[in-house]
Amino acid sequence: MEREHIVKQYDTELNEIREKLLEMGGKVEMMISNSVKALVDRDSELADQTIILDHEINHLEVDTDERCLEVLARWQPTARDLRFITLALKIVTDLERIGDQCVSIATRVKELNEEPPLKPYIDLPRLAEASSIMVKEALDAFVRGDEQLAMKVCNDDQFVDDLNIQIQRELLTFMMEDPSTITRALKLNYISKYLERIADHSTNVAEMVIFMVKGKDIRHTSAPQSTLEGQ
Amino acid sequence: MEREHIVKQYDTELNEIREKLLEMGGKVEMMISNSVKALVDRDSELADQTIILDHEINHLEVDTDERCLEVLARWQPTARDLRFITLALKIVTDLERIGDQCVSIATRVKELNEEPPLKPYIDLPRLAEASSIMVKEALDAFVRGDEQLAMKVCNDDQFVDDLNIQIQRELLTFMMEDPSTITRALKLNYISKYLERIADHSTNVAEMVIFMVKGKDIRHTSAPQSTLEGQ
Numbered sequence: 001m002e003r004e005h006i007v008k009q010y011d012t013e014l015n016e017i018r019e020k021l022l023e024m025g026g027k028v029e030m031m032i033s034n035s036v037k038a039l040v041d042r043d044s045e046l047a048d049q050t051i052i053l054d055h056e057i058n059h060l061e062v063d064t065d066e067r068c069l070e071v072l073a074r075w076q077p078t079a080r081d082l083r084f085i086t087l088a089l090k091i092v093t094d095l096e097r098i099g100d101q102c103v104s105i106a107t108r109v110k111e112l113n114e115e116p117p118l119k120p121y122i123d124l125p126r127l128a129e130a131s132s133i134m135v136k137e138a139l140d141a142f143v144r145g146d147e148q149l150a151m152k153v154c155n156d157d158q159f160v161d162d163l164n165i166q167i168q169r170e171l172l173t174f175m176m177e178d179p180s181t182i183t184r185a186l187k188l189n190y191i192s193k194y195l196e197r198i199a200d201h202s203t204n205v206a207e208m209v210i211f212m213v214k215g216k217d218i219r220h221t222s223a224p225q226s227t228l229e230g231q
Numbered sequence: 232m233e234r235e236h237i238v239k240q241y242d243t244e245l246n247e248i249r250e251k252l253l254e255m256g257g258k259v260e261m262m263i264s265n266s267v268k269a270l271v272d273r274d275s276e277l278a279d280q281t282i283i284l285d286h287e288i289n290h291l292e293v294d295t296d297e298r299c300l301e302v303l304a305r306w307q308p309t310a311r312d313l314r315f316i317t318l319a320l321k322i323v324t325d326l327e328r329i330g331d332q333c334v335s336i337a338t339r340v341k342e343l344n345e346e347p348p349l350k351p352y353i354d355l356p357r358l359a360e361a362s363s364i365m366v367k368e369a370l371d372a373f374v375r376g377d378e379q380l381a382m383k384v385c386n387d388d389q390f391v392d393d394l395n396i397q398i399q400r401e402l403l404t405f406m407m408e409d410p411s412t413i414t415r416a417l418k419l420n421y422i423s424k425y426l427e428r429i430a431d432h433s434t435n436v437a438e439m440v441i442f443m444v445k446g447k448d449i450r451h452t453s454a455p456q457s458t459l460e461g462q
Contacts, residue, residue, distance in 0.1 A: 076307040
């Protein structure tokens with residue numbers, strides 16, 4: 001019975017780490033969505049809320065790191081659980097950096113909202129949605145140990161890269177045709193790039209999840225996609 | 232005698248992790264320096280060498296991660312050593328991402344080298360040098376547990392941020408005055424931003440080192456600099 005209690009306590013602590021990561025994930029998804037909604041709706045107050053929400057992400061980062069260290073020190077897990085905890089430590093950092101990207105987006109949005117809109121925004125919300133889904137799926141793949149879902153995230157990164165390139169090309173045309181659009185186009189360019197980086201963070205997480213599940217490292221294979229598909 | 236042997240083996244393994252991180256650090260410093268030298272000297276072969284060197288960084292990342300996991304599983308370190316290893320796991324990721332930034336720089340440099348130079352490059356090499364020094368000092372602070380040096384890195388980030396803004400402002404002037412410079416100026420803009428991100432990674436490492444040394448988290452205090460100075 002004593003042993004049972006110990007095992008239960010250990011499981012509870014591992015689950016709390018999972019919960020914390022999902023909580024961080026939910027908050028950064030909201031930050032991604034709101035930061036771009038603040039652009040489309042020209043709502044600088046929503047941009048401010050996004051910036052404030054980042055404080056919660058930062059607290060969660062510190063808290064989750066501490067819980068991971070406590071589990072490592074107290075339970076000295078090995079094998080799969082050890083990989084789980086060390087991966088959680090890395091994912092926390094990615095989530096925190098995604099929060100930082102959202103703050104950068106919100107800051108640019110506030111500047112853009114002070115000027116007349118350059119164009120209707122169609123592709124940036126699509127890019128934001130795709131990046132946000134990647135964050136969610138990468139985290140789901142982690143907590144469920146779902147290798148297939150992690151592979152999907154890796155593959156979806158190409159869509160985001162292509163859309164980012166398309167947006168940048170369109171903005172370049174604006175700048176070339178009318179230099180008075182340059183400062184606004186540059187800011188939109190940055191927002192697109194920040195969203196693309198959010199997708200990159202998700203892809204990094206997904207690659208690490210595949211590593212955890214398979215115990216095999218697919219990071220830095222010369223042709224990541226084909227290697228994934230071939231396995 | 233047996234116990235002495237065990238302690239020695241443990242120290243050796245911790246030292247190997249230190250050495251691996253320093254090796255990665257040395258290589259990314261070379262990547263930063265060479266990627267920008269490739270721009271100034273219009274040397275696309277050097278840019279290619281930078282891209283190739285990233286493969287070594289990627290191998291070192293996987294190898295160092297594995298060593299950290301082995302030490303955790305075999306020795307189950309606690310307290311300060313546990314913080315050291317978990318921090319090493321996070322720093323490895325930062326170093327790998329710095330390598331990625333250098334590849335992005337080198338790729339842009341190769342494109343720029345196909346076109347006439349926009350201007351003599353004075354500030355970008357300064358930015359590269361400052362960022363590279365920050366990488367080196369953040370790692371030195373980590374292996375020595377040197378809190379003062381880590382604080383210096385955090386403070387130096389302001390210089391890099393200011394120089395990046397100055398470079399971006401100058402490039403904006405080029406674009407406004409002559410739209411035919413836009414594509415080249417955008418690429419230089421990205422290079423400046425990549426270098427600034429390298430400095431950010433170093434600052435993240437330095438903040439984590441202060442956390443390790445003090446056992447207190449200075450990340451995400453509302454006024455990082457003054458908090459640092461006040462302690």
